[in-house]
Amino acid sequence: MTSFARKKVFPHKLLSLFMLGVWLVMSNSLGFGQWLLGGFLAWAIPFFTQSFWPQSMVMNKPWLAIRFLLLVLWDIVVANAQVAVLIMGPRQKLQPAFMRIPLELKQDFTITLLANTISLTPGTVSVDLQMNEGYLLVHGLHVTDVDATIAEIKSRYERPLKEIFECSNP
């Protein structure tokens, strides 16, 4: 994080891996040429742009990350059905609310992931981030118990993200 001047050969291993994956999926083939070209691009782009990415991502627990991804996908499906019912149901009964979620996460990237997850799981949309005061403002479509919802978001989404990305660098 501190050595901006010294160039590393592989500045962002996770990003490189991700780019190679995207390249292979986009070219829709697993031929040798695609591996070669994708591998070159996945090395070259992070290498030549590394001064724009001062924070390096470290993933501590890849298995937990996969579990988290599956959990979020499942939540998206379940919550989508719930919100569809809410939208088609009697609209006078909806109880919208703003919630302030105090953040324990420190890194920009992890906070972005949390905000994206909250917006993707329907029923809640993150609308404002106050970094100074350390909270994320979230609007809920139908919230019966504000405190319980905040606690659920924190335990269900924030804690796994914290474990996956931030445990080793406090």
Added chain:
Amino acid sequence: MSFLLEVIISLFLLLGALFALVGSLGLTRLQDFFMRLHGPTKATTLGVGGMIIGSIIYFSAGDNALSMHELLIALFLFITAPVSAHIVGKAALHRQIACEERTRNIPWQQNGDD
């Protein structure tokens, strides 16, 4: 292509279209700006998701080769849709657009200017 496969593909397409329809209905049915913000996020997640799964099955079965590049559509939508919703919401928050009276914890009523 077998009949069963066509039925499965049609089911996924219909499911996606249904959620896109419900998301659009949400835009007209819900009362205030912040509640309407929830509609489009629905249409992008399961609506597009269902159609993408249908497309993957159709092209994988038709060409006898796994076709996965539709997944990138979902990936980029999942990255961009929350960001645009966030910015639109932030702008509405800044303008203090009128919202339903029963909304709790309205930020600009709690501590003056936010």
